[in-house]
Amino acid sequence: MQMPEPNAAILARKAEIVRGLQRLLPTDAVIHAPEEVRAYECDALTAYRCPPLAVVLPTSTAQVSAILAYCHGEGVKVVPRGAGTSLAGGSLPTADAVLLGVARMNRVLETDYENRLIRVETGRTNLSVTAAVEEDGFFYAPDPSSQLACAIAGNIAMNSGGAHCLKYGVTTNNLLGVTMVLMDGTVIELGGGHLDSGGLDLLGVVCGSEGQLGVVTEATLRIIAKPEGARPVLLGFSSNEVAGACVSDIIRAGVLPVAIEFMDRPCIEACEAFAKAGYPDVEALLIIEVEGSEAEIEDGLARIVAIAERHSPDVIRESRSAEESALIWKGRKSAFGAMGQIADYICLDGTIPVSELPLVLRRIGELTASYGLRVANVFHAGDGNMHPLILYNANAPGDLDKAEALGADILKLCVEVGGCLTGEHGVGVEKRDLMEVQYGPADLEAQLRVKDVFDPGWLLNPAKVFPLAVSAPRRAA
C-alpha cells in the first residue's frame, strides 16, 4: 500500500506544532511522545501502520474547531478517528498528520422519545446509544458487528450498516442531523430534529464521506420503538446455489425479514468449532429473523419455512425460545473471532445483486483455488452485501500480497456483475486504488469537486478514498 511521502517541512516543525496544539488544549489531550503516538498507528486494518505526528483528544466542538483552525493555518494535515475499528484503514495516520480522536466526546446531549431521536457526541459507541434508550423501549437500528467498540463518528464517516439494515436501513437512513467542523474551523449544523433538507442535502453527502469533508462532533439519530419480539429460523442447504435461490424467493414473496444472514461451509465449521452453537453439517446455512408480536412472528416464520421447503433444505430449525435464538445467533456473531483463531484474514465487503449470488460464490471458489488460498463466506444475503474472509498467514512471506491480489479479483468480480466495491466498510486506503474499477474519470471528478468545496486545501484525511494518482494534483496544489 503506497502512501504519499510525508511533508519533510512539517516533520521538522513537530515540536512547534505540538506547542501550538498544547496552547489550545489541556496537557493530557495532546499526545506526542513517539512511544505514545504508536498506540494510534493503525485501526482494524492492522496490516498497515504509521505513527502520526501527534494525537489530539478534544472534549468539545469548540476544541475541535480550534484544532482544525490551527492546523488549517499551519498547513498541517488532519486524520479524524472515531474508535479506530475501521477495516478499510479509514483512520490510518500519515507521519505528517495530526490524528484527531473524538473518543472523549461521548456524552448523550438529549433524548427525546416524543420525537424519536437522540442527540449524542460522536465519540459515543454504537451500542451505548441503544443502551441509553433501551430501558424506555427504544433502540438505534444500525448494528455493525463492531457495535460494542465502534463510534458513531466512524459510523457516520463510513455510512455503516449491519445485520438488521434490510428492514431499518443503514446509518444515512437513521441520521437526522450533525454538528460538523470544517477544516478551517467553521462549525456548521446540518439537519436536526426535523426531516429532510430545505436546500441541497448536504447531510446526505457528509454521511459516508470518510472524514473527507469535516469532523462530525455531534449527531442527531433516529431511535425506534423496540419490536414486541423477534425470533430466527436456521435453514441448512446442500449447496450455496440453493440457499441463494431461497433468499431471492423469500424477498420476492413479500416477506421482509429484519435479517437474512448467509454462511458457507468453511465459515460454518470454523464458527461451530469456536462457538459450539450446534450448527448442522451442511454446505450453506441461512439465519433469518422476523419481528413483531408472537402471532406475527409465527406467521412470518411459517411463510419463510413454506418457501424454504420448496428448496428441500437439509435442516429447518425454528427458534422456540430466547435461549435457542441466542444460540443460533451466537455462531454468526462470533464468525470474525472464530476466523481470527484459525488464521490471519482480510475481510472484504463488496455488494452484489442478490440474483448473482450463486454465480459469484462459485467464481470466488474458483478464484480462491487458483491462488491456493482459503476463503470463508459470511454475509448479509438479503441486501447482497458479501463478506468473503480471505485466510492467509501473515508470517509467510508473500502471503499477504497474494491474499490482497485475490481480494482485488473478488471485488472486481463484484463490480463486473453489477455490484460495488464496498457495502458498509468504506473505501479508506484498502480499496482506494480499485476505485477506477467502479468509477470512470468523470464520476471521480464529480466526487473530487465536493471535497474541493468542503476542504479546498485537501488537508483532511487526504490520502484516502481516491487513487493517489487521481488526487495528486489537488493534494499538491
Place this chain on the structure above:
Amino acid sequence: MSAGLLPESEAELAEMVRAAGAAGKGLAIRGGGTRGIGRAIEGTPLSLGGLAGITLYEPGALTLVARAGTPVEEIEAVLAAEGQRLPFEPWDGRAMAGANGVPTVGGLAATNASGPRRIEVGAARDSMIGVRFVDGTGAVVRNGGRVMKNVTGLDLVKLLAGSHGTLGILTEVAFKVLPASMETASLVFDGHDLETAGHAMRAALATPYGVSGAAHGGGRTWLRIEGFPASVAHRTKALGSALARFGSGRVEPGPGDWAAIRDVTAFAGRQGALWRISVRPSDGPGVAARLAPAEVMLDWAGGLVWALAPETMDVRAALGVPGHATLMRASEAAKTAWGVFHPEPGPVAALSAGLRARFDPQGILNPGLMAAPAKVAA
C-alpha cells in the same frame, strides 16, 4: 424563446448542455411539469420525455432502475404487478399545482417527493441507490449503482435528490423498492384540537406497531397500519388500546383518505400561499397555531405542516423553531419576495453555492430556481 429541447439519448442531452454552456443560455429542465416548485426560470425548455423506460427490474433483489422521463404511474403499475411498491409514497403534485402533466421519475427524484410513509421508511432519497446525470459542463456522471448497500466513494445520490436540477440533469435513477402491504387500516379520531392530535400521533409512533402514517386536518386524526392481514388486525387493535386515553378511534379498513392526505387535495385550487414546513413533530402544533389565520394540515405526526397562508404573511418569521419552510405554490411576486427555499445560514449557503459553482460553472441548470429571496439577495 427558442423551441424546447427533447433529447433522445444521454449523449444527445450532454451535447445540448455543452451547447447551452457555450452560448451562455439557461436551460429550464422539465420532468412532467406537475409540481411547479421554484421561481420561473429564464431558459430554453428542456424535457426529459425522450429518455423514458424501465431499464432493469429485479423483484427478487428489490431493485428497479428507470430513465428520468419514465412516468411514475408506469413504475407503480409494474411494481404492483409483482406485489411491490416505491416505499416512500411519492406525492402527486397535480392537484396542488393545478397541473395536467404526467409525473416522472426524474421530477420525483429531483424534488425528493415523499408522502406520509416517509416517517416509517424514509424519503425518496433514502430509497434512491443510484443515479446517472449530466452536469453543467456536459459530463455524464454515475454515482451509486443498483445494489442497496453501497458506500463506495462520496454519496452524490443523496446530493442530487432534492437538488431540483441545479447540480445536474438526472437521466436515470435506481431505487430500492419494498413489498407492498397486503392490507391497510386506519385508526381515525374526530374532534381533537391540534395539541391533542399532536400528542396522539407522537404517542402512536412511540409504539412498536409500525404506524406508517400519522396525519391531522379539519378536526380529524388518521393513523395508518399496513402489512399482512392478521398482523394489521393485531396491531390496529393494540394501537387502539395504547391510545385509549385519546378516546376510542374507529377502524377504517382499506386505503382510506391517504391519497388525499398525501396530495394535500384540501388545499387544491385555493387562493393564498401554500407552504410546506418541516419541524420537529412536537413543534408542529405550536407552529400551526402561530400561523393563524392560515389553514393548516399536519402530516408526519406533526413534523410536516402544510399551511395555506395569506401571501403577505412572513411564514418563516412566525415559525419560531428550527426547521425549514418551502413556498410550494404562490404568485410569482410572492415567490420572489419570500424566496421559495428556506434561507441557509452563511457557511452552509457558501457550501451550497460552492457545489453549484463546481457542478454548474456557467449557471445554466435551472438558473435561479433555488436562489435566495429578493430581500436577502439585495
